[in-house]
Structures are given as structure tokens and as C-alpha cells.
Amino acid sequence: MNAAVEQAFARRGSKKLALICLFLILITLLSYWSYPGATLGEEDTQIYLAILLHSQDPLQLQQDIIVQHPHTAFTFFDEMVLSFGKSFGLNLSTTMQTLQLVFRVFLLSGFFLIARSLGCSQEMAAAVSALMMLGGRVLGVQTLVVEYEPVPRGMAFALILLGLALLSHRCFFSGTLLACFGLWIHPTTTLPFWMGWATIMLSENVRLQNTRRLILAALPLSATLLLSLSALQASPPEQSRYFLSVIDPEWERWLRLRTPYVFVSQWGRDEVYLLFWAGVILWLGWRRVKPAVTWILKNFVRITCLWAWLMALGSWLLLEHYKLALFPQVQPARALIFVVVFMLLVSWSVALTGLAVNTAKLENHLWLISTLSFVLDRKLLLLLWPLLGLELWKNSLLKRLRSHDHQDWIRRTSVLTQLALTICLLWIDPFNAHLVSWNSVKEVTFLIVVAGAVGILLSPRWIHPSLGQPFLLGAIVLLFLALPKVIGKPAIVPDRSEIQQLAAWAKRVTPLEAVFLFPDAEHDKSPGVFRYAASRAIYVDWKGGGQINFSRSFAAEWWHRWEVSMGRPLADNFVQELKRMGIDYVVTHKPHSLSSLELVRQTESFNVYRTRGL
Template sequence: MKSFALAALCVALALLSFFQFPGHTWLQQDTQIYAPILEHLRDPAVLRNDILVQRPHVAFTLYDEAAIALQAASHAGFREVLAAQQIVTRALGIWGLFMMAQSLGLAWPGSLLVAAICSLGAAIAGPAVLTFEYEPTPRAFAVPLLLCAIGLAAQRRHLAAGVAASAAFLYHPPTALPFWTVYGLMAIWPGKERSALIRALIPLAVSIAILLVAVRAQADSGEAQNLFARLDTSQEFLQRLRASYVWISMWPAATILRHLALFAIAAAAFARVRDYIDRDLRVLLIGLSIAGLLSMPLSWLLLEQGKWSLVPQVQPMRALLFVAFAMQFLTAAAGARALLQRRPVEAFAWFAFAYLLPLEPLMWSRIALALALAALTALAGVRWSPAVALAAFFAIPMLGGVVNYPRLHTPELAELSAWARANTSRDAVFLFPDINKGLAPGIFRSDALRAVFVDWKGGGQVNYLKDLGEQWWFRWQQTRNFQPADLPKYAAIGVTYVVLQKPIERSPDFQNRTWFVYRAH
């Protein structure tokens, strides 16, 4: 396939995955933290009364520098420049999938089939990550860049692989760490390509130097951290409350067994295609999968037993996404190879496993859909099987009922945000005392550019910053069980406006069908 046609396919598949399935979203989860931090870094007067932005945790990434630079150059909003990066990195990741599939001897139909199935994504239970993230977070950019690096390595383009993986490191070092660990072992292992592998480490050295300069430039921002500190009992309590996914002892046993099962399926698929896999791709897929499995006992040892405060920040168990990815890629590749060898029954079995991941959580109707997609793919043959995989982007949400994210952005919330932005002081502080763990306050914060006194999502930084965690917890306890008589109390602690879902016996400053706003003093 010509380079232009391949690039067009990668971009088209990236756009399909972005706009259709698994999709994209904004201000649903972690962008509720990153977006206000970016706004405050761009203009320190914005949200200066919000504890969320007073202690940013973006020193060890170029995510913020890249976003601010692109925003300044394009004059677009942060949502637009981050979405553009998300599409570009997805396209690069899909290109990596193509290269991986081609290295197994698959022509363009088989490569497109494998790339399309893997682009359906997978949710990783336990550490709560995705192979294709819906939100434009640092990890959403880093993972596709690593897939690109793996594909380039499979084509023995090692220096280019080093550049791609170094870009991933600049976006999100913890995500890139497993790749560089495995790649580093490959580089020092004696072999005829050792010099080429070592040269690929040069971009990593450059990226580390760049990151150290960026960290030094931001040394005065945020909260100073002791990387070798131990968690005290209050920190552990807050993290188990607010970031339980970091603690493997809080995972259901079924979650751990699931990852072991995925590894076993990946190993079986690998055994079927091992004769076609290049050495470098073989080492990377096996090494990253093993690293993912080992992250569970390693996290238990360092965090649950050693109480090392750095572990909740690095979150090593996120490496389990490589186990899921290896399973999805290898089963799809084994199915494609079986099609080439005219073994449709075997192809059906492998494709069934590959289609199951984007259909989780599983139920009988979704299992039936996975089996139907697998059967159609196997019956379609090599030439037409990619069409079935592309149809899965529509069948999974429509027939499988898979909804990857809720619809939180409502006209009423947008109206509230617009009113606050136009009619209140930029230093005003809002409180949503009856929302509990809802996500509306975080959307309001970024859309209105007004401080929120405390919200549940804002507590997501307790595993990064000790002082912020303590302050967040104190505020959270202060503002539970709202009563109208509490308004003077809220005014005394710095709240300007209280936003409620039900009216009280007082004239509101603003109201619509969903929200009622009252001045606290």
C-alpha cells in the first residue's frame, strides 16, 4: 500500500474511533482537573481562589506546555487544541497497529482488520484505564504514541521508535516507563542489532533532559514532594476512600483473575502466530505483558507493605493495559492468519475473543453480539473481513448498548455557567452542597471559569499531594448535609454563592429548571 493511502486510512480510522466509537468526551473525568489547571497556568488570575489549581501536578510532563503553546499559536480553546492532539496521536497509534500487523506478513486487508479491531479499544478493570482514552489527557496521548513506537520497532525502524516513545515519555512518564524498561533490556542484550537499539535510547536521553529543565522551571509552583516518603495513616485512609483503584487489596478477586485470563489467552494466540512474529515485536509484546502482570505484586509490595508514597503517583498497575492490548492484538492477528490459511472455525474463535473486550461489562446479549461479529468476520474472508470490523464501530454501541460515558453536559448547566461567567466576579467561589459525588461542579468550574469550594472529583489529587488531600477532606466534611440556615456559615469560610437543585425560601440570584443560585451572604 502506498504511503499516502496508508496515511489516509489511519486518519480515517482515527476519526471513526473519535467521533463514533469508542468516542471522545470532555470534562467527564480527569479533564475536570487538567482543564482548570491549564486555564490557571495561562492566566494566573483565573480560578486563583480554587484549591484545585493552586497546587498543580503537571511538573513532570510537557502536556501543559504543549497545550498552552498550541493554544497561543492557534487562538483556539484548550478543548480544541487537546482534541486535535488526541486525533493526531490516535492516528499515529493506528499506524503502529498497521505496522505491527504487516510485520506478521499480513497484507493491507488483514492489517486493516487487525488495526480496526484494536481501535475499538478496551477498558482495563482495576486500574481504571483504557487502551484508547476518551478524554484528551496525558495518558491518552502517550499510549497511542507507544503503539506507534512498537510498530516502528517491529519494522526495525529503531531510531523512529525511540522518537515516538520519547514523545510518549514527555507526555506521561509513568505510562512510558514499562516500554522503556523492556526496550532498555533489548538494547543491552547481545545481538546483531544492538547498536541500532542503543541509538534509539538517544531520544530518551534528550527527553529526560527536556523534562528536567521543565521541572526546574516549575520548581516554585505546586507542593514540594518527598519522593521517598512513607504514607501516614491519614493519607492511606484518604487514598483508599478516593483512589481505591491504586490499592490492589481493594480489588475484587474476579478482577485479578480476569487479568490472568487475558494473559493466558494472549499466550495461546501468541503460540499460534509465533513463527510470523519478528523478534523485536515478540520481545515487546511478551515483555510488556509480563510487566503488566508483575505490576500487581510489585504494587502490593511497595504500596500495601512498604507504604511508599510515590507508588500512588506512578500507579504501576496501569501497565495492565498492555496485557489487554496484547490479548486483543494477538487474537485478532491469529484470526487474520487463520483466514489466510482457510481455517474459518479457528478464525471465528480468535475473533470472538478480540471482539469481547470492547463489549465489557459482559452480558449474554453482548456475548452473542461478539460471537455474531466473529462469525461474520470469519465468513467474510480475507478481502471483506475489514468491512465487518468497521461495522463493529456502529454495532457495538447500537446493538450492544455500550455507552462509554454519560451525557453530563446539559443546556441548564451551560446556562448556569454562562450566567456565572457574565454576572459574577472572577474571584467568586461557588459551592454545590447537594450534588454529593456528581460531576456537575467540575464542568461548571471549567465552563464558567469560577472557583468551586470543594467537589468530589477535585479529590482525585489526594494520591499526589498530601496537603491538598487534607484540605480537600476538611472542606468536604464541612459542607455535607446542607441546611438553608447554613448560608452564613458558608459565607464565613469563603463561599460566595451556593448552587442547589431545589429552591429554598429565599429569592435566588439565578434559576432555571435545574439550578437555583443563592448568595451566601
């Protein structure tokens, strides 16, 4: 009888786990096609695609400044992408898109396992991990929790987060191995992980045989050695010598113009303020989940968050005051992604588990609304996080007070205080956030409706937990489908049909070594789209300047090209200079025209001119 019961429970558990796996796969697909979405060749992948294309065929883009100064020599990212595509017979764009889906599965799996370590049930952990896939922007450093494009830092973060999750479940070898792969893809992203890993491996609380501990230590050392040897052979000497150099005033001026996010002083005051609040919210939420958290995860959270704050402070001190060139290259302040991710994980866990226990409690609804607001519209946090902090303080006071009269007085006073705080913040409108607007009203209404629906689904009074939690997973699927229509899709892909058609013509008609210039493109990303689609070199473009923090010589060359060719009047003397600069074709927006050049192609928005006979 007991054996039959155990088998029945085992079958039920296996069926539930299979359904959760299907749900997580569905969420991965929805995060790609619905919300937040995915792009390719619109942001940083414009640079990576050019480098990868040249690596595939050295004859392509050989005149392009981007491939002449590649910054992937210190990683195995390009080798991984090219070998993966060659193994499965995929072209470059399909390879990148496939890898993006694979690494989103890794990221979602890491979220799920960490949520389990925070004490969530399987259904709750699935809900938390799904909500984490809504993403969010890391304040200050211009990175994303869920990257819209298949960039190395996003892939490496997915691996180390999954590795961290496995370590928290005491899977030491597999967790360390995954982190080593992350080290190969983007070393600087993994630095906070290795700080936590070293502390845990050296601790007496981790009981491992000496042989196994030695093997674990050998893995990252071997990975680092192999990566270093490869980088020494592949990296240009002029690039590696900038690691320990000092930034001169001219280079700093270019950095502040093109990559201001590497300077902490350039971050918005509202971003610094919200970063402070993110740390406070993480601490407040951590106090609620702390009893359920494993020792390993506790130490990882402490060490990685401490490292992140120290690196932000170190970037401000050593870059802005001592001008060390290492900091814009490594960008250690990006470790703040750990603060944001842990804050979101803890907040989602506290919100959902709290609503399952007490739906009527205002604190639980504020947890949910503020966390969803971080994803959808951060400006609302200027109001919501102070209100949440005040509500948490009130509840902590109520637990300490014995007198019912004092408790009633605290409740009445807190309502008046929260009302006064709300009116004050709306009146002051901190950081000119425009909190009072029709758009804010719509967003707050949507957030309240979502919080109310989640509360009903998780309330034992309304729906039995065996039904409510599966219904919650279904509601999350609907949320992913509804958000692009209600809020808007953040990963927006503009209509590139015209520039793609122009690129197809250029690829068919112009020589492989031809160089194009878009002199009136300014900050438009169309030249980068054209570069990859046409496999033709671009003399200079704004997005291509994103590498200036890695090499001073590249920065000088990029800025020189930008100054002499962009934003100048399209006069006859300028045309003569174009010929001397080695530019073969000039693409202008209509109605700009170059009467002294031969018009070879026209589209609805563009004119293409040839500067010389080829």
C-alpha cells in the same frame, strides 16, 4: 516487458496502500464520533482543563484548590497543549479535541505496524488495527486502551506504542524519538517501554555503529534531564517531598475512599481472575503467531508484560504493606495495559488469520467472539475464555495423537466436556455476573452473527480473498456505525445544556474571583463542568479530589473542605459558615432552598444564592 510489469505492480501497490490509509483515517473519525466515542470535561480532563485555563491566565480560577496544587509540573503536557493552541489560534477545548484526533491517528498507526510485525497482510493488519480502536477497559487499574478523553497517559501511550512498532521495523531513531516525546507528556506510562528499549539496545543482536548507539542512548538521557530540570523549577517543594515519604493512616483512608484503584486489594475478584486469564490467552495466542514475529517485538512483549506483572505485585507489597507514597503517585500497575493490548492484538490477529485459513474451525470463532466480548461485555469472558482454553487444549491433543480412534474419542469427549462446563458456569454464575439474562442472550446472538459474517467474508469457498478482505474492511466500518445502536456508546456525554447556561450567566455577571459551592452535588460531575465553562472557582467537588494521590497536603485540604461543606443539612448555621469559608455563591438542586440567602438566579433544576455583597 519486466519493467512494465513491475511498474504495474508498483502502481497497484501504491493504490492499495492509499486506500488503506483512507480506511485508517475513516476509522479514526468513526472511533471519535461513533464508537467508542469521545468526551471532554467529563472525567480527568475536568482537572486538566482547570490547570490549563489557569496557566493561560493566572487570574482565572486562582481561588480554586485544583490550580493551587497542580500535578502537571512533572510533565510538558501543559506546555504542549498551550503552545499547540497558540500556534494554530485555537481555544482550549478545540485544541484538546484536535490533539485527541491526532494522537488517535498515532495509536491506530502503532496498531497497524505491530499487526504487520505479527505476520498479517496489509488488509488484515488494517482490519486488526481498526478492531483495536473499539477499545476496552484495562482490568483493575481503571484505564482504557482507547481513552475517551485527551488525557496525558493516553497520548503518551499512543506515542510509545508507535515508537515500539517503529523499533520492531528497525527504525531505531524515529522510534526512540517518539518515545522521548511520550516521556515528556506522561513519564510513568513510558517506564515499561524504556525497560524493553534498554534490553534491546544492549543486546548483541542489534548491530549498530557505536556512534549511532551513543546517539540513541543520549536521546532518552537528554529528555529525562530536561524534564527533571523543568520539574525542579516548576513543582512546589511540598509536592516533591512526598515521593519518598510513607503514607500515614489518615492519608490511606482518604486514598481508599477517593482513589481505591491504586490499591490492588481493592480490585474486584472478577477483575483479578480475568487478568490471570488475559495472561493465559496472550501466551496461547503468542504460540500461534510466534514464528512470524520479529526478535525485537518478541523481547518487547516479554519484558513489558513481565514488568507489568512485577509492578502489580510490587504495588500490592510496597504500597499496602510498606505504605510507600511513591506508588499511588506513579501507579506502576498501569503497565498492565501492555498485557491487555498485546493480548488483544494477538487475539485479533489469530482470529482473522485463522478464519481466512479454516472458517469451519470452532477455535477461530471462539478467538473472535471472546476478543469482541472483551471490548463489549467482559462478563461473557467468564464463560468464553475457559471454553477457548479447552478448545485449544483439545486441538493440541489431536495434533499429537496418531490413532484415528483416539482422535474421534477426544472430539466426542471435548464436546461433552464443553457442554458440561457451560452448564456448570451458567449454574454457578461466578462473581454474580448474571450470565443468564436476556441482555446476555442478545449480546451472544450479536457476537455469533458478527463471527459468522466475518467467517463468510474471509472464507475462500464463499468469496475470493481479493474481494473478501476489502469487504471485511467495509463490514468493520458498518460495525462501528452499528455498535452505538446495538450495544450502546461507552463514551456518553450527558445533556449539559442547563449547567452550560448557568455557567454562561456566572461568567457574565459574577466577579472573576468568585467562589461557588454545589453542596448537594455529591458525586455528580456538574461542578467540574461549571468550573471550566464559567471560569469560576469551585470550593470543592468529588472529581477534583482525583489529585489526592499526588500530595498529602492537597488530600488534607480537599477532605477538610468536603467534610465541612458537602452532604450537610442546609440550615441557617451552615449558611453562616459558608460566609466564613469564603464562598460567594451556593448552587443547590431544587427543591432544596436557602431562605436566609439572596436568590439571584433560577433555572429548571438549580437555585443560585449569594452569600454576601460583592
